[in-house]
C-alpha cells in the first residue's frame with residue numbers, strides 16, 4: 009500500500025460516562041454554552057448582511073424520529089461554528105456533533121430512565137469521531153439550562169432591571185416531578201446567585217409519591233446550598249401554579265394540564281414536556297393570551313405546526329438584540345404571560361457536549 013494511502017488506525021474515541029459527566033458539568037458553565045447555542049441558531053437565521061461577525065453560527069436540520077415498538081429514536085445532528093467555550097474567554101471553537109437519543113415511556117416501570125442517549129463529538133476539521141458522551145444527565149442539565157436561559161432573558165432580567173437593588177425572588181411551580189422536573193428545580197436552586205432567589209417551590213405530579221420524593225431531594229439541596237426556600241407538594245395542578253412567577257411543565261401528558269385561570273397575570277412558563285405533540289400541556293386559553301418564544305424556527309415549523317398562538321421568535325434573537333438599541337426589542341410585553349416552548353435542539357447538545365469533552369481533556373491532560 010502507498011505510504012500516502014489514507015488509514016483509519018487512530019485510537020478509539022474517548023468514552024465519557026454518566027458519572028464523569030455529572031462531575032464535569034457545572035450549571036453556570038452550561039448556561040453559557042446554551043446561550044452560545046441559542047445565539048448561534050438565531051445569528052445563522054439572519055440575513056447574511058445582518059449577521060454578527062463576533063457571534064457564533066450554526067447548522068442543524070430538523071431532527072428525525074424513528075418509531076420503534078416501545079418508543080422513538082431521535083437523530084439530532086448539528087454544527088456550531090466559532091463558539092466561545094467559556095464566558096469571558098476569547099478562545100473560539102467549532103464543533104460538529106450528533107446526539108442519538110431514545111424516548112421509551114414505559115421504562116419507568118422497570119426502573120430505567122425514559123430518555124437514554126449519547127452525544128457523538130467529531131473533530132470539525134477531519135470529521136473523525138473523538139468522543140462519545142453519555143447523554144442522560146447531559147440532556148437533563150441542557151434542557152433545564154435552556155429553560156433557565158429563556159427565563160432569565162425573557163422574564164428575570166427585565167424584572168431585575170425594575171428593582172432598585174437589581175435582585176428578584178420567585179415562587180417556582182414544577183408540574184411533573186420526573187427527571188426533567190427534578191433537574192429544572194435543582195437548576196433554579198443552583199443558579200440563584202446569578203438569576204433569582206427562590207423563596208417557594210410548589211410541586212405537582214400525577215403520582216403524588218414522586219412529588220414527595222422530589223421534596224426530599226430539594227430539602228437536602230437547600231442544606232447543601234445554604235438556601236432558604238419552602239417546598240410544598242400540591243394535590244392539584246391549579247394549586248401548584250397558584251401565585252407562581254415561574255412554572256415548568258415537564259410531563260408526558262397529551263392533555264392540557266395548565267389553564268389560564270390557574271395563573272397570575274404576570275408569569276413565565278417553560279413548557280418542556282412532549283406528549284403526542286409538543287404543546288399539549290398548556291390549554292388553548294393560555295396560548296390565546298400569551299407570547300410564545302421558541303428555541304429554533306426550523307424545528308418549530310415541523311414540530312409546532314398545529315400550535316395556534318402568537319409565536320414572537322427565537323430566544324437567541326432576543327439575546328442578540330439585547331443592548332443593541334438600533335434593533336427593535338423582542339422582549340415580552342411587561343405584565344403578561346410568556347411561554348418558552350422548549351423543543352430541544354441539536355446545537356444545545358453540540359455546545360454542552362463540547363464543554364464536557366474539553367473539561368474531560370483538561371482533567372486528564374496528565375494521562376494523554
Ligand SMILES: NC(=O)C1=CN([C@@H]2O[C@H](COP(=O)(O)OP(=O)(O)OC[C@H]3O[C@@H](n4cnc5c(N)ncnc54)[C@H](O)[C@@H]3O)[C@@H](O)[C@H]2O)C=CC1
Pocket residue numbers: 111116121122123147151184185186187188189213214215218258259260261262263280281282283350351352353
Ligand atoms: N424539550 C426538551 O428539550 C426535552 C423534553 N423532554 C420531555 O420532557 C418530558 C419529561 O421527561 P422526563 O422527565 O425525562 O421523563 P420521566 O419519565 O422522568 O417523567 C415523566 C413525567 O411525566 C409525568 N406524566 C406522564 N404522563 C402523564 C400524564 N398523562 N399526565 C400527567 N403527567 C404525566 C410523569 O408522572 C412524570 O412526572 C417528556 O415529555 C420528554 O419527552 C425530555 C428531554 C428534553
Ligand SMILES: O=C(O)C1=NCCCC1
Pocket residue numbers: 082109110111123147282351352353
Ligand atoms: O431534545 C431532546 O433531547 C429531546 N426532546 C424531546 C424528547 C426526547 C429528547
